[in-house]
Amino acid sequence: MSGLFGTFNIGKRGLFAQQRAIDVTSHNIGNANTEGYSRQRAILETTRPFGMPSMDSQIGPGQIGTGVDVSTIQRVRDGFMDYQVRREKSTLGQYQARDKYLSEIESIFNEPSENGISNLIGKFFQSWDELSKQAANSNARTVVAQQSAALANELNHTYSQLEKVKENAHDSIKQTVFEVNGILERLDKLNQQIMSVKVSGMEPNDLMDQRDLLLDQLSENFNIKVENDKFYSVNVTPGDVDGLGSDVNGLLVRKNPNDAVRRFSYVTGMEKIEGKTDLYKVTYLRNGDKDKPETITVKMTEEEHKRLDQTRVLWSQKDPNNEDKDGLIIDKNGGEITSGSTKEFKDLAIFALDNDEDRGCLKGYMSVQKDVDNYMDQLNKLAKSIALSVNTIHSGHTSAGVPTDPIDPSSADYMPFFVNKDKAKYENDKINNLGDVLTGEAEITAKNIAVNEEILKDVMKIKTRIHDDQFAYAKDNDIDGESDGKRALAISELKNTLMKIQDIDPKKMTREEFIKKCTGKDGLVDDVNSVKTIKSDINGMKTDNYFKDCVNKLGIQEQEARRVVKNQEVLLKSFQERRDSISGVSLDEEMANLVQFQHAYQANAKIISTVDELLDVVINGLKR
Incomplete structure (x- = not known):
């Protein structure tokens, strides 16, 4: 209806809308320094007007507006910038891991030096x-x-010392696996909370910020693929599903709480079974949990043993409904491998990150172990060449x-x-x-x-x-x-x-x-x-030259890792600044918005005050 009471309602709606906009601005200012926070804005829309076409509608000058309302509180976020940041975080994580351990190897070789x-x-x-x-x-x-x-x-x-470097790299992989599984658990819970909030008709902006921050952290460990689903849910898989068959899903975070998801287990040790040349007792930790060790027997060659030693990560299953099966590793076909069973190496689902597109600190740790094994082999060749040649001439x-x-x-x-x-x-x-x-x-x-x-x-x-x-x-x-x-x-x-x-x-x-x-x-x-x-x-080389070649190769690898780290830091900083320019909170902008909403609030309050005076004239003034 129109009239003074209609105007009164318009003022009231305007008052409430500006109050909500001030609340959103206050929330932005309060989280200006919160990591991962995306600024929000209140989207104002006109409410349904009077005078909609109907059989008994009267002819008038036009529809009469009924005021304003906040239709939604929108989170300002650019999905493409998130993709770019996560991609570069994965690359940076890989080369930071390589730089860390290659520089340590350089210190071990200590070349050139008197000692x-x-x-x-x-x-x-x-x-x-x-x-x-x-x-x-x-x-x-x-x-x-x-x-x-x-x-x-x-x-x-x-x-x-090189053996200790490998042990340290193993510890880094173990810790990373534990952290990754923890992040995935939190992502799963946030995913379900976000869907429940959205289904109820509200916007889970802060929850989505928390989820995006966890996805950023996860991308540092390996490159991930994030697919949006209904009700703001996401499905998360590694960028490339290594070690699993094409018909086996590598889903880490899912929309449906009943869907099967994957986790990772860490291999703590491989002990050759006495009297068997190709059988090893392999011990792993369920989901990286130190309190849940399991053992299986694996048939593998020396090269396959080296490959498992360098990777140390196996796919496992997440089954919260069955504690006995939760965390058991799986084979390439997705079937569970029970404790105490015997498998061939080719059947294991290894999270190896061997492809060129794979990135992340996990790949960095794994690739560094390959380098360490290579340098250990080169040292062995050097020692053997000296020992055998000297023993031969000596005797x-x-x-x-x-x-x-x-x-x-x-x-x-x-x-x-x-x-x-x-x-x-x-x-x-x-x-x-x-x-x-x-x-x-x-x-x-x-x-x-x-x-x-x-x-x-x-x-x-x-x-x-x-x-x-x-x-x-x-x-x-x-x-x-x-x-x-x-x-x-x-x-x-x-x-x-x-x-x-x-x-x-x-x-x-x-x-x-x-x-x-x-x-x-x-x-x-x-x-x-x-x-x-x-x-x-003529196709050989001198003993000292062979070792110098090894050192030169190490120096080039370390220089490359350090160079990529510096370049990636600059590139990542650029992407983060661009993302922050879109999603970050600008205090100057928020203060300007606050003044704007304050004035609008005061104006709406003035309308209510004016209507109150007019109603007083109509109600009380007509008596005189």
């Missing part, structure tokens, strides 16, 4: 060169023994051989210079299991390489003379003079020998295999000093 492996290799060969000039001098022999021990110890130390034997009784100098190397310290056992400063030591030589790595303690205790056992290869022990040589150092010279010249170190098997390789594969020869050749030695292979 680095490269300098110790130079001192090692230089000590042999000095010994060749003063073979009868015990001081020169002591220097060789100690420099060799220093090199072996540094290789041991560097390898153990003159291309085979470690098998010791005999009585002693036959041609049957074995009775005084190996480098040994596998995990195999060597000593009694009265002498090896008491020579056969095991010679067999274990093929398994020398950077972790276990050591100088024979017999030599460290008695440096006169070092073989330096031409005909020392014809005797089991140097003391038995009655052909050459004490000052003969040509064998020591041949060992020192290994520094300039080109060997295909890159082709060495880092795990197991005998002297015969080393000579044939890395030098292209079946045996040793005579040099100008009449000592049989290793011939250079």
Whole structure:
């Protein structure tokens, strides 16, 4: 109806609408510094007017308005900017993880420096060169023994430090898995709350801000795909569903509370089953929960074992309705793998993040472990090349051989210079299991390489003379003079020998295999000093150059990671500023709005006051 009472209602509606707009402005100002908050605005719309067409409507000048109302409180958000920010957060997270651990590896190698492996290799060969000039001098022999021990110890130390880097990366993956599962649980709850609020007819703006903030945090760990569904709900999956079959969903957050969703479990350990070459006892934590360990048996090769060791994350299922099944890992087809069962590696659903499009700190941790494994293998190749080449020239034997009784100098190397310290056992400063030591030589790595303690205790056992290869022990040589150092010279010249170190098997390789594969020869050749030695292979490289190549590669990888981090920080900051310019709260703008709504509120109050006076005239004035 029109008239004074209609005008009164218009003023009342205007008063309430401006009050609601002031409330929204106050909420914006109060959350100006709240992380993840998106500014809101009250959308004002005219209410239904009088004078709608009908059979009994009267002809008049036009429809009469009935005032204003707040139709909705709108959240200002740009979905495309969210996508860009999350994408760049994933890339930044990946390279920050790589930068963190690659810089740690750089510190471990400590190159170039006086105490680095490269300098110790130079001192090692230089000590042999000095010994060749003063073979009868015990001081020169002591220097060789100690420099060799220093090199072996540094290789041991560097390898153990790289193992610690892997352990730290494993801990980072474990913590990330735990955090990711926690974020997913909160996202699920928020998703259900948002739908219930929207179904009731209200706008869940603050809840959606909380959800978007969690999605931003989740994207730092791996790239995600967010699909909007009904009633403001979202479905969340990883950017690429690794490890699952094409018909198996990788849904992490769902609209329907009854839908199956996935979570992640962390592999804590892999222990080879005794007597079985390809069976491992694999222990994992349900949903990353340290209080819920489970074990299964997995059949896998060494390469598959390495792959699982580098990733450590398995897909699992979320089943809150069945506590016994909640958190069990699944196979590629989505079927549950119960505790104690036996599976082949190919059946496991591994969250490996192997694709080029995959990003996030989880991928960074996983890729760094591949790098660490690579550097450990390169250290093993370096240690093995030094040990096998020196032992070969030192003894003159291309085979470690098998010791005999009585002693036959041609049957074995009775005084190996480098040994596998995990195999060597000593009694009265002498090896008491020579056969095991010679067999274990093929398994020398950077972790276990050591100088024979017999030599460290008695440096006169070092073989330096031409005909020392014809005797089991140097003391038995009655052909050459004490000052003969040509064998020591041949060992020192290994520094300039080109060997295909890159082709060495880092795990197991005998002297015969080393000579044939890395030098292209079946045996040793005579040099100008009449000592049989290793011939250079044009496709090989020098020992110190091989290690320097490893260090150079590490430096390039770290530079790339650091460069990408800096570039991503600038790019991400730019995207965040653009998103904030849309969604962020501007105090100046809000204060201007506050003044505008205040004046409108006062004007509506004036209308009510005026109508009150007019009604007083009509009601009370007509009596006079």
